Amino acid sequence: MKKVAWGVLSTANIGMTRVIPAMQQSALCSIDAICSRSLESAQKAAQRAGIPKAYGSYEAMLADPSIEAIYNPLPNHLHVEWTIKAMQAGKHVLCEKPLGMNAEDVRRLLAVRDATSKKVMEAFATRMHPQWLKVRELVQSGRIGELCAMQGFVSYYNLEPNNVRNRADIGGGGIMDVGCYLITMPRYIFGTEPSRVISLVQRDPDLRTDRVASCILEFPNGQASFMCSTQIARYQRMQFFATLGRIEVEIPVNAPPDRPCRIVVDDGRDVLGSGIEVIEIPPCNQYAIQGDVFSRAIREDSELPLSLESSVLNMRVIDAIFRSEKSRQWEMP
Numbered sequence: 001m002k003k004v005a006w007g008v009l010s011t012a013n014i015g016m017t018r019v020i021p022a023m024q025q026s027a028l029c030s031i032d033a034i035c036s037r038s039l040e041s042a043q044k045a046a047q048r049a050g051i052p053k054a055y056g057s058y059e060a061m062l063a064d065p066s067i068e069a070i071y072n073p074l075p076n077h078l079h080v081e082w083t084i085k086a087m088q089a090g091k092h093v094l095c096e097k098p099l100g101m102n103a104e105d106v107r108r109l110l111a112v113r114d115a116t117s118k119k120v121m122e123a124f125a126t127r128m129h130p131q132w133l134k135v136r137e138l139v140q141s142g143r144i145g146e147l148c149a150m151q152g153f154v155s156y157y158n159l160e161p162n163n164v165r166n167r168a169d170i171g172g173g174g175i176m177d178v179g180c181y182l183i184t185m186p187r188y189i190f191g192t193e194p195s196r197v198i199s200l201v202q203r204d205p206d207l208r209t210d211r212v213a214s215c216i217l218e219f220p221n222g223q224a225s226f227m228c229s230t231q232i233a234r235y236q237r238m239q240f241f242a243t244l245g246r247i248e249v250e251i252p253v254n255a256p257p258d259r260p261c262r263i264v265v266d267d268g269r270d271v272l273g274s275g276i277e278v279i280e281i282p283p284c285n286q287y288a289i290q291g292d293v294f295s296r297a298i299r300e301d302s303e304l305p306l307s308l309e310s311s312v313l314n315m316r317v318i319d320a321i322f323r324s325e326k327s328r329q330w331e332m333p
């Protein structure tokens with residue numbers, strides 16, 4: 001199958017350090033161009049990453065007819081605007097999470113996707129990682145009985161004032177940055193949508209971003225709760241509790257590409273862990289898998305694993321969490 005010609009929208013850190021190197025090693029992606037608001041920075045990035053073409057503006061790269069697909073890792077407030085421009089320029093788009101600033105923002109993509117017939121997906125690489133396919137398979141097989149609840153935690157400590165995560169005006173804060181994973185994964189595992197949510201949010205007094213947030217999501221078939229933070233030492237875990245046992249995902253979001261991922265399955269016979277089996281998922285790169293899944297969907301004109309409609313629903317949960325922060329009550333997504 002012929003590789004898809006990709007262009008990268010900006011010299012964003014996540015692209016340069018993780019996603020570009022992974023896609024360059026994948027089977028179906030060719031990273032042919034990168035652009036930046038400054039030509040000098042695009043050229044430097046291209047040289048560093050071994051990318052053949054560099055453009056000094058986003059528009060110039062979108063005008064390149066040889067580029068078939070765009071990877072969009074711009075700050076959150078620019079996701080929808082540039083994804084629309086890329087689709088209108090005839091490109092398919094893989095856009096970073098969260099897909100926009102709110103559900104209304106993301107909904108704008110639906111009409112453009114339908115009018116242009118381009119493929120577009122939120123870059124939740126976790127949804128394609130084999131460890132998550134395994135968790136879903138284990139839950140669906142009944143191995144831990146009937147699923148009742150899920151609990152998740154993701155934190156890191158970052159006070160850099162210019163970091164996009166610490167700028168409230170452009171979609172910063174922990175809920176947008178990592179809470180979005182703690183919503184999409186229980187939706188994926190429960191296979192349903194939350195009917196109501198409630199949140200407790202602590203904001204940084206200067207940055208005004210959410211720095212510690214606790215949220216409860218009621219699903220028709222269970223409960224999910226999570227905590228996320230931008231100012232607590234780095235840690236992450238997700239656990240699934242069921243009538244006969246428990247599943248723990250050790251590194252749910254930033255799965256390492258160079259060592260196995262571990263899923264703990266506990267049959268609950270005691271609290272000492274005597275009934276624990278550890279399932280190891282062989283090393284793999286979730287960004288390479290994501291690039292190949294998207295490229296294959298382009299070549300075969302097949303469905304993507306994560307629909308735009310599902311991303312709108314994820315954003316609606318985030319919107320409800322922010323409404324609940326203000327109302328201090330349950331809110332319906």
Ligand SMILES: NC(=O)c1ccc[n+]([C@@H]2O[C@H](COP(=O)([O-])OP(=O)(O)OC[C@H]3O[C@@H](n4cnc5c(N)ncnc54)[C@H](OP(=O)(O)O)[C@@H]3O)[C@@H](O)[C@H]2O)c1
Nearest residue numbers: 010011012013014015036037073074075076096097098164
């Ligand atoms: N999937 C994952 O695992 C993962 C991990 C980390 C981040 N992300 C997502 O990726 C996106 C980028 O995160 P990042 O940490 O890589 O950000 P970043 O390093 O700050 O990169 C953002 C880039 O956007 C461009 N830009 C255009 N207008 C800008 C503005 N007003 N302010 C700042 N930058 C602007 C800049 O590129 P030029 O100067 O070249 O134009 C900048 O380098 C976010 O949506 C984030 O949620 C995803």
